[in-house]
Amino acid sequence: MIVRRLRTSWRPILIATALLTAGCHATPPSSGASPVAVSPAAPPITPSAAETSILPHTPDDQSADDPINHVIAISIDGLNPRAIEELGKSRTPAFHRLMREGACTLNARTVREETSTTPNHTTMLTGRRVDARHGGHGYTENFDNGSTIHKAAGHYVASVFDVVHDHGGSTAFFGAKSKFRLYKRTWNTSGAPDRVGRNDGRAKIDRFTIDRNNTRLVSKFTVDLRRNPRDFTFAHLSLPDRAGHASGFMGPQYLDAVTRTDRLVGRILNAVADRPDVRRHTLVILTADHGGRGGGSHYRASKLQNFRIPFMAWGPGVTAGRNLYSLNPTFRSPGSSRTSYHGKQPIRNGDLANLATDALDLPRVPGSEFDSPRTLNLFVNGPVSRRRHPLLGSRSLRTAYTSPDRSSLVGKAPKILIMAPGSSQVRPAHR
Helix, strand or coil, X not given: CCCCCCCCCCCCCEEEEECCCCCHHHCCCCCCCCCCCCCCCCCCCCCCHHHHCCCCCCHHHCCCCCCCCEEEEEEECCCCHHHHHHHHHHHCHHHHHHHHHCEEEEEEECCCCCCCHHHHHHHHHHCCCCCHHXXXXXXXXXXXXXXXXXXXXXXXXXXXXXXXXXXXXXXXXXXXXXXXXXHHHHHHHCCCCCCCCCCCCCCCCCEEEECCCHHHHHHHHHHHHHHCCCCEEEEEECHHHHXXXXXXXXXXXXXXXXXXXXXXHHHHHHHHHCCHXXXXXXXXXXXXXXXXXXXXXXXXXXXXXXXXXXEEEECCCCCCCEEHHHHCCCCCCCCCCCCCCCCCCCCEHHHHHHHHHHHCCCCCCCCCCCCCCCXXXXXXXXXCCCEEECCCEEECCCCCCEXXXXXXXXXXXXXXXXXXXXXXXXXXXXX
């Protein structure tokens, strides 16, 4: 479990000795690259402290999801949300379970610039747009070019893996396409130093698995989940995209692939539900990198069928059966428009990174843009829930104990922490 801090909105003095160890259909319908030359691998970029610093929490980092200790992010490659509607509950029971028991929209958006796999997955993991000229991750190729995301951006690009790992959490990536080895090279081989608390090393992804066989990949994932539930796991399934390219998106073979994918998602949900201790503390987020319709291509980023995607959340405290736009007035349902990055934003797949870190009560992903204010809400009652802390009992708590000198107390010796009435600062007691 990641070690976190006390909720700073408590007004009484708290003294604790802590031994710290390591309704989707209501959404209105919305509006509808060739590979480039492979560049040689570049030497790892040495990040500066400013680029890699993952700061401890400020009061604004607080969120609504205290029971959550594990986040599972699932990306369904090429999932057109219209397929879920067309197939219905009988052929996609797992997707409809997420919709019925969780909060969702079938009218979320990809990044504006691209509707291809690698740029959008990089956005999901970093919370950045693509365009490096405006703070994006810069990775436009839809294949592994042998280099790193850092090289594409011109500087170190942090990910959700950085934040979770550097705060003492365990991470995993399960992918069904070999191109995602790019991420192992980026965040393991070329990962930044861990500057938060105990040094857990540069490799940010503890388990990295690529298997093109989706059924076998999910078996490996569920075994890992049952043996060792991780703080953050990212799983990628590719069957709809594969069928879409081979036989056309939204055709019979494609719809069959969505049905088979639904069964795989059901296996993941059942693996979570089989362990009550995991089910009570796990948030599942499901989205897609792009949609698609007809033909064998989804690369025209101006087409509704390509940029419209689902976004679902399921877990403890998540409002059952609610539309995410109705829960989040700070986001704007885009109707059928493509949308720009100006003004009120739609829910995007890029919101995943900060939604995950927020759920785990961790800082924002450094350099991220999407949901950077941490306003995407899954909970009907806002930011109040209850967690049983092993030392303090049942309290409404945040659990990131962070010392004033910006070092995490993960793996440190016991320390007495005091929070003064009305203060948002946690400070060590004088002994």
